[in-house]
Amino acid sequence: MQKLELKAVSKVFGAGTNRVQALNDVNFEAKAGELTLILGPSGSGKSTLLTILGGLQQPSEGQVIINGQRFDNQHGKAADAFRLNHIGFVLQSYSLVPYLMVEEQFRLVDKVKKTGNLPAQRFQEDIDRLGIGNLMKKYPGELSGGQSQRVAIARALYANPDFVLADEPTAALDSKRVQEVGQLFKDIAEKENKAVVVVTHDLRLREKADRIYQLVDGKISLEKGTD
Numbered sequence: 240m241q242k243l244e245l246k247a248v249s250k251v252f253g254a255g256t257n258r259v260q261a262l263n264d265v266n267f268e269a270k271a272g273e274l275t276l277i278l279g280p281s282g283s284g285k286s287t288l289l290t291i292l293g294g295l296q297q298p299s300e301g302q303v304i305i306n307g308q309r310f311d312n313q314h315g316k317a318a319d320a321f322r323l324n325h326i327g328f329v330l331q332s333y334s335l336v337p338y339l340m341v342e343e344q345f346r347l348v349d350k351v352k353k354t355g356n357l358p359a360q361r362f363q364e365d366i367d368r369l370g371i372g373n374l375m376k377k378y379p380g381e382l383s384g385g386q387s388q389r390v391a392i393a394r395a396l397y398a399n400p401d402f403v404l405a406d407e408p409t410a411a412l413d414s415k416r417v418q419e420v421g422q423l424f425k426d427i428a429e430k431e432n433k434a435v436v437v438v439t440h441d442l443r444l445r446e447k448a449d450r451i452y453q454l455v456d457g458k459i460s461l462e463k464g465t466d
């Protein structure tokens with residue numbers, strides 16, 4: 240079973256009077272087949288948790304375990320290849336390439352990750368559900384925040400990752416789109432047996448979640464789901 244775990248993870252930035260403890264002894268798990276939400280106010284440590292989970296930064300203490308194996312102490316090509324092939328990020332910055340049209344953003348994925356991406360017909364379903372079919376010839380600078388967000392989601396899903404890690408993926412969306420994107424994440428988790436982790440302060444996603452954590456001042460508690 241595909242599983243992401245944090246065991247006793249702490250993260251400290253800075254030292255002395257600049258010291259910030261972003262995460263404090265966090266235990267967490269996200270399993271295939273489930274949509275997991277991490278809710279919490281601004282500054283509570285949500286982005287820090289998500290980036291540590293995906294290996295984009297290291298914990299100060301504790302372990303990141305993916306499918307039963309330590310991941311936080313892996314570096315270099317093996318860790319990069321694992322991320323590329325198994326983890327899909329939707330980051331707050333959207334990270335779309337400014338000089339590529341939307342359709343070229345997906346072709347770029349083909350260049351970087353040559354195999355295992357979604358077949359065209361299956362990807363078209365995501366494009367339709369995200370309502371971005373009419374944006375293919377546009378550049379990121381011509382997109383609204385919500386459109387950019389939906390393209391970034393599509394790009395992450397196109398690579399067909401086992402783990403989808405999304406940071407505030409609905410922040411720029413209206414209520415109808417929030418429901419649609421929430422349902423898409425839920426379907427991807429449940430029907431395609433992926434572990435989908437969404438960090439958010441958008442309470443509108445709650446009803447879709449199988450598992451909910453609350454993060455407050457770097458401390459986590461499980462609100463819905465079982466240990």
Ligand SMILES: Nc1ncnc2c1ncn2[C@@H]1O[C@H](COP(=O)(O)OP(=O)(O)OP(=O)(O)O)[C@@H](O)[C@H]1O
Nearest residue numbers: 252253259261279280281282283284285286287288
């Ligand atoms: N690279 C960094 N250097 C120093 N402090 C940092 C760094 N990254 C995060 N922090 C601090 O850690 C704490 C948690 O930040 P984080 O971005 O994880 O919170 P968040 O819950 O995602 O917030 P938001 O919802 O506003 O994005 C904050 O006090 C933040 O200022």
